[in-house]
Amino acid sequence: xxxxxxxxVTALFGRKDTAFFDAMRREHFPPERNQLDAHLTLFHxxxxxxLDELKHRLNQETRGIRAPxxxxxxxxxxxxxxxxxxxxxELVNIRARLADAFTGMLTPQDAGGWxxxxxxxxxxxxxxxxLLLGNLQRDFTPKDVEIAGLGAWWYRGGPxxxxxxxxxx
Numbered sequence: 001x002x003x004x005x006x007x008x009v010t011a012l013f014g015r016k017d018t019a020f021f022d023a024m025r026r027e028h029f030p031p032e033r034n035q036l037d038a039h040l041t042l043f044h045x046x047x048x049x050x051l052d053e054l055k056h057r058l059n060q061e062t063r064g065i066r067a068p069x070x071x072x073x074x075x076x077x078x079x080x081x082x083x084x085x086x087x088x089x090e091l092v093n094i095r096a097r098l099a100d101a102f103t104g105m106l107t108p109q110d111a112g113g114w115x116x117x118x119x120x121x122x123x124x125x126x127x128x129x130x131l132l133l134g135n136l137q138r139d140f141t142p143k144d145v146e147i148a149g150l151g152a153w154w155y156r157g158g159p160x161x162x163x164x165x166x167x168x169x
Contacts, residue, residue: 007051008153008160009043009058009098011070011091011116012167014146021084021118028082028121028132035159038118040086042095042150045107051152051163057101058150058166061094067168068094071144075136076115081122082133091116091147 013021021038046054068090076083095114099106121132149167153160 004048005154005156007043007046007048007054007163008041008155009046009054010151010153011040011042011086011147012149012151012165013038013040014148017145021120024084024120029119030123033123038120040116040118040147042098042114043102043106043110045110045155046102047105050102050105053101054098054152055164055166057098058152058164061097062150062166062168064169067147067149069144070147071142072118073142075133075140076117077129077133078119078122079129080124080126081119081129082136083117083119083121086116086118086145088116088147094150 012018018038025034025038068088070086070088070091072084073087074085076085092114099110103111121129147168149165151165152163154163
Protein backbone atom coordinates (compact mmCIF):
# COMPACT_ATOMS: atom_id res chain seq x y z
CA UNK A 1 0.00 0.00 0.00
CA UNK A 2 1.31 3.44 -0.93
CA UNK A 3 1.49 5.93 1.91
CA UNK A 4 -0.74 8.93 1.33
CA UNK A 5 1.25 12.10 1.94
CA UNK A 6 -0.43 15.27 3.19
CA UNK A 7 0.00 18.60 1.44
CA UNK A 8 1.52 21.64 3.13
CA VAL A 9 0.83 25.16 1.81
CA THR A 10 3.24 28.02 2.47
CA ALA A 11 3.79 31.62 1.52
CA LEU A 12 7.02 32.09 -0.45
CA PHE A 13 9.31 35.00 0.41
CA GLY A 14 11.40 37.06 -1.98
CA ARG A 15 15.12 36.20 -2.26
CA LYS A 16 16.41 38.80 0.20
CA ASP A 17 13.91 37.86 2.92
CA THR A 18 14.40 34.13 2.31
CA ALA A 19 18.15 34.61 2.77
CA PHE A 20 17.61 36.53 6.03
CA PHE A 21 15.19 34.00 7.54
CA ASP A 22 17.32 31.04 6.43
CA ALA A 23 20.44 32.59 7.97
CA MET A 24 18.61 33.14 11.26
CA ARG A 25 17.33 29.57 11.18
CA ARG A 26 20.81 28.14 10.48
CA GLU A 27 22.22 30.19 13.35
CA HIS A 28 19.59 29.34 15.97
CA PHE A 29 17.84 26.07 15.04
CA PRO A 30 19.38 22.85 16.39
CA PRO A 31 21.32 21.61 13.31
CA GLU A 32 20.17 17.99 13.68
CA ARG A 33 16.53 19.14 13.48
CA ASN A 34 16.90 21.77 10.75
CA GLN A 35 15.70 19.87 7.66
CA LEU A 36 13.83 22.75 6.03
CA ASP A 37 14.39 26.26 4.80
CA ALA A 38 12.58 28.99 6.70
CA HIS A 39 8.90 29.09 5.80
CA LEU A 40 5.52 30.65 6.57
CA THR A 41 2.96 27.84 6.77
CA LEU A 42 -0.62 28.57 5.74
CA PHE A 43 -1.83 24.96 6.07
CA HIS A 44 -0.07 22.04 7.74
CA UNK A 45 -2.11 19.14 6.38
CA UNK A 46 -4.42 19.18 3.37
CA UNK A 47 -5.52 15.85 1.88
CA UNK A 48 -3.95 14.76 -1.43
CA UNK A 49 -7.46 14.31 -2.84
CA UNK A 50 -7.75 18.11 -2.92
CA LEU A 51 -4.58 18.70 -4.97
CA ASP A 52 -6.22 19.71 -8.27
CA GLU A 53 -8.62 22.06 -6.50
CA LEU A 54 -5.76 23.48 -4.41
CA LYS A 55 -3.62 24.25 -7.48
CA HIS A 56 -6.62 25.90 -9.16
CA ARG A 57 -7.28 28.09 -6.11
CA LEU A 58 -3.60 28.99 -5.63
CA ASN A 59 -3.51 30.09 -9.28
CA GLN A 60 -6.66 32.19 -8.73
CA GLU A 61 -5.09 33.89 -5.71
CA THR A 62 -1.80 34.74 -7.42
CA ARG A 63 -1.98 34.92 -11.21
CA GLY A 64 -1.82 38.55 -12.31
CA ILE A 65 -2.36 39.72 -8.74
CA ARG A 66 -0.11 42.12 -6.85
CA ALA A 67 1.75 40.55 -3.94
CA PRO A 68 0.25 41.19 -0.52
CA UNK A 69 2.01 43.71 1.65
CA UNK A 70 3.64 42.12 4.68
CA UNK A 71 6.02 42.94 7.47
CA UNK A 72 7.83 41.35 10.35
CA UNK A 73 5.92 42.98 13.17
CA UNK A 74 7.60 41.40 16.17
CA UNK A 75 8.92 38.28 17.78
CA UNK A 76 6.98 35.37 19.28
CA UNK A 77 7.86 32.95 22.01
CA UNK A 78 7.08 29.37 21.08
CA UNK A 79 7.97 28.19 24.59
CA UNK A 80 10.79 25.99 23.30
CA UNK A 81 11.67 28.26 20.40
CA UNK A 82 11.37 31.69 18.78
CA UNK A 83 9.63 32.96 15.66
CA UNK A 84 9.18 36.20 13.75
CA UNK A 85 5.52 37.31 13.69
CA UNK A 86 4.34 38.19 10.18
CA UNK A 87 1.65 40.84 9.75
CA UNK A 88 -0.28 40.88 6.47
CA UNK A 89 -4.03 41.51 6.39
CA GLU A 90 -4.07 40.63 2.68
CA LEU A 91 -2.37 37.27 3.31
CA VAL A 92 -4.80 36.62 6.17
CA ASN A 93 -7.64 37.17 3.68
CA ILE A 94 -6.08 34.81 1.13
CA ARG A 95 -5.73 32.12 3.77
CA ALA A 96 -9.32 32.65 4.93
CA ARG A 97 -10.62 32.17 1.37
CA LEU A 98 -8.58 28.98 1.01
CA ALA A 99 -9.79 27.74 4.42
CA ASP A 100 -13.40 28.36 3.35
CA ALA A 101 -12.81 26.40 0.14
CA PHE A 102 -11.44 23.41 2.07
CA THR A 103 -13.87 23.46 5.01
CA GLY A 104 -14.47 19.89 6.13
CA MET A 105 -11.02 18.80 4.96
CA LEU A 106 -9.04 20.83 7.50
CA THR A 107 -7.33 19.28 10.50
CA PRO A 108 -8.10 20.89 13.88
CA GLN A 109 -4.70 22.64 13.70
CA ASP A 110 -5.56 24.22 10.33
CA ALA A 111 -9.20 24.94 11.23
CA GLY A 112 -8.21 26.82 14.38
CA GLY A 113 -6.80 30.33 14.55
CA TRP A 114 -3.83 31.18 12.36
CA UNK A 115 -0.79 32.99 13.75
CA UNK A 116 1.47 33.77 10.77
CA UNK A 117 5.11 33.33 11.76
CA UNK A 118 8.52 32.12 10.65
CA UNK A 119 10.16 29.79 13.15
CA UNK A 120 13.88 30.39 13.55
CA UNK A 121 14.41 28.25 16.65
CA UNK A 122 12.53 25.23 17.98
CA UNK A 123 12.96 22.17 20.19
CA UNK A 124 15.40 23.85 22.58
CA UNK A 125 15.08 24.31 26.33
CA UNK A 126 12.74 27.11 27.47
CA UNK A 127 15.76 28.89 28.99
CA UNK A 128 17.68 28.91 25.69
CA UNK A 129 14.58 30.14 23.84
CA UNK A 130 13.95 32.89 26.38
CA LEU A 131 17.56 34.07 26.08
CA LEU A 132 17.36 34.29 22.27
CA LEU A 133 13.99 36.06 22.43
CA GLY A 134 15.41 38.66 24.80
CA ASN A 135 18.53 39.18 22.68
CA LEU A 136 16.52 39.62 19.46
CA GLN A 137 13.91 41.90 21.06
CA ARG A 138 16.62 44.28 22.25
CA ASP A 139 17.51 45.35 18.70
CA PHE A 140 14.25 44.51 16.93
CA THR A 141 12.76 46.94 14.39
CA PRO A 142 9.71 46.03 12.29
CA LYS A 143 10.53 45.64 8.60
CA ASP A 144 8.67 45.01 5.38
CA VAL A 145 9.05 41.60 3.75
CA GLU A 146 8.18 40.43 0.25
CA ILE A 147 5.60 37.68 -0.18
CA ALA A 148 6.53 36.47 -3.67
CA GLY A 149 4.07 33.61 -4.03
CA LEU A 150 2.39 30.55 -2.56
CA GLY A 151 3.78 27.03 -2.60
CA ALA A 152 2.43 23.52 -2.16
CA TRP A 153 4.56 20.67 -0.80
CA TRP A 154 4.31 16.95 -0.08
CA TYR A 155 5.13 15.98 3.50
CA ARG A 156 6.60 12.49 3.72
CA GLY A 157 8.35 12.70 7.09
CA GLY A 158 11.57 14.41 6.01
CA PRO A 159 12.41 17.45 3.91
CA UNK A 160 9.36 18.61 2.00
CA UNK A 161 8.98 17.80 -1.70
CA UNK A 162 7.86 20.66 -3.92
CA UNK A 163 4.57 20.21 -5.76
CA UNK A 164 3.99 23.67 -7.23
CA UNK A 165 4.81 27.37 -6.92
CA UNK A 166 2.30 30.12 -7.69
CA UNK A 167 3.92 33.54 -7.98
CA UNK A 168 2.29 36.93 -7.55
CA UNK A 169 2.53 39.47 -10.39
